[in-house]
Amino acid sequence: MRETRAALFMIFSILMAIGVVMIYSSSGIYALEVMHNSSYFLFRHLMFLGIGTGLMFGVMLMDYRLLRKWARPILVLIIVMLVLVLVPGIGKISSGARRWFNLGPINFQPSEMAKVGLIIYLADFCARKQDCIRNLWKGFVPAFLVMGVLSVLIMKQPDMGNTVLVFLITMTMLFVAGARLKHLVNVLWPAIPLGVFLVLMEPYRIRRVVAFMNPWEDPQGAGFQLSQSQIALGSGGFWGVGLGRSEQKLLYLPAAHTDFIFSIIGEELGFLGALAVIVLFALFLWQVIRILRQTVDPFGYYLIFGILMMLSVQVVVNFGVSIGALPTKGLPLPFISYGGSALIFNMMVVGLILNVSRTQDLGSG
Numbered sequence: 001m002r003e004t005r006a007a008l009f010m011i012f013s014i015l016m017a018i019g020v021v022m023i024y025s026s027s028g029i030y031a032l033e034v035m036h037n038s039s040y041f042l043f044r045h046l047m048f049l050g051i052g053t054g055l056m057f058g059v060m061l062m063d064y065r066l067l068r069k070w071a072r073p074i075l076v077l078i079i080v081m082l083v084l085v086l087v088p089g090i091g092k093i094s095s096g097a098r099r100w101f102n103l104g105p106i107n108f109q110p111s112e113m114a115k116v117g118l119i120i121y122l123a124d125f126c127a128r129k130q131d132c133i134r135n136l137w138k139g140f141v142p143a144f145l146v147m148g149v150l151s152v153l154i155m156k157q158p159d160m161g162n163t164v165l166v167f168l169i170t171m172t173m174l175f176v177a178g179a180r181l182k183h184l185v186n187v188l189w190p191a192i193p194l195g196v197f198l199v200l201m202e203p204y205r206i207r208r209v210v211a212f213m214n215p216w217e218d219p220q221g222a223g224f225q226l227s228q229s230q231i232a233l234g235s236g237g238f239w240g241v242g243l244g245r246s247e248q249k250l251l252y253l254p255a256a257h258t259d260f261i262f263s264i265i266g267e268e269l270g271f272l273g274a275l276a277v278i279v280l281f282a283l284f285l286w287q288v289i290r291i292l293r294q295t296v297d298p299f300g301y302y303l304i305f306g307i308l309m310m311l312s313v314q315v316v317v318n319f320g321v322s323i324g325a326l327p328t329k330g331l332p333l334p335f336i337s338y339g340g341s342a343l344i345f346n347m348m349v350v351g352l353i354l355n356v357s358r359t360q361d362l363g364s365g
Contacts, residue, residue: 001357008287012350019336026249026264027257041338048340052347059351071124078117081110082153099157109341111154111162116345119306126177127298133178140183161329172309212327226324228253229260232267240270257338262322281315291357300356307349
């Protein structure tokens with residue numbers, strides 16, 4: 001699997017390089033206006049990149065199987081952090097959401113760690129419970145309860161995007177592990193009306209859904225972000241307007257360097273540039289699938305599958321939101337969007353994938 005690892009790391013590096021360039025391009029004007037420093041977000045991104053690189057190589061060098069021993073303590077730590085971040089005076093509020101710990105120059109988002117910790121816990125759980133995963137009380141309910149606790153705490157922040165992601169990760173990992181389809185369906189059908197209720201209980205979520213249905217009905221109000229995103233993508237045409245020449249980043253498109261960075265890519269680099277990014281992600285995920293297919297250790301297999309699911313959903317949702325195919329969700333584009341916690345943990349899971357692959361090679365040799 002050495003060639004696969006090399007291809008995976010090369011594609012990952014290209015995506016990271018694109019992220020550095022596009023974060024500076026998309027955030028420079030906003031940073032100058034708000035922070036009085038056009039390189040503010042670039043410097044912070046490079047700082048996060050340095051931290052993530054160190055942690056990624058640290059994860060690559062350890063024996064990933066040791067994580068099985070720490071799966072439950074990590075889960076407990078995550079639950080404690082998700083509770084603490086909701087406490088006034090401890091968790092930081094930004095844009096009406098209490099999702100971050102303020103650690104000096106770094107804002108740490110525990111929900112990003114929660115996704116990775118959940119995958120580690122479920123990988124260990126599925127590996128241990130292979131003989132009874134089809135049993136309701138021994139193989140399904142415990143995992144479902146863990147997912148429920150994390151979902152409630154993340155939803156309280158509020159963060160519906162990551163709540164849905166936690167739900168999808170859990171359901172798909174249990175399905176792949178062999179859980180009864182009946183048990184999964186019995187959870188899925190009440191989850192749909194619950195999701196509708198959660199949308200209806202918050203006016204801003206209703207506005208997002210209405211804007212998704214027709215952003216041009218209210219382009220200066222509820223549909224402003226989506227309509228500006230579509231203007232950016234449409235303005236790029238086939239070749240793009242040129243790197244650094246976006247007009248939508250001139251304080252028109254909100255979150256241009258985070259959730260909607262793909263729209264700026266489409267505007268500046270055109271259809272060809274946007275397509276190249278999509279192809280790179282497809283190739284990256286294909287390399288992960290190739291490693292997954294060759295992984296024989298149950299814990300390693302479920303670990304990689306969970307990571308694959310997490311990254312795939314984030315990529316698809318981010319693309320879908322940018323083009324208006326999905327309602328707006330706060331899920332950044334992995335490796336490219338600005339965001340410290342997301343970048344660091346996404347880099348760490350790449351280290352985990354490479355670790356599992358290398359360990360499999362050493363074991364087979």
